[in-house]
Amino acid sequence: MAVPKRKTSKQRKRSRRGHIKLTVPNMQFDVSTGEYRISHHVSPSGMYKGNKVINTTNDEEA
DSSP, X not given: OOOOSSOOOHHHXXXXXXXXXXOOOOEEEETTTTEXXXXXXXXXXXXXXXXXXXXXXXXXXX
């Protein structure tokens, strides 16, 4: 059975795990709709670059 010869220090252990983290999504404020959206994605209201690209259920009722 393999047994480590020396104790792994906190610094060595944490530097090895440095890439394990959560990333924040790239959110931007859309001026035309007044809501936040992910970059290069359609907003929840169906707008993209100032154009209506998807008809949502909210638009059909109004």
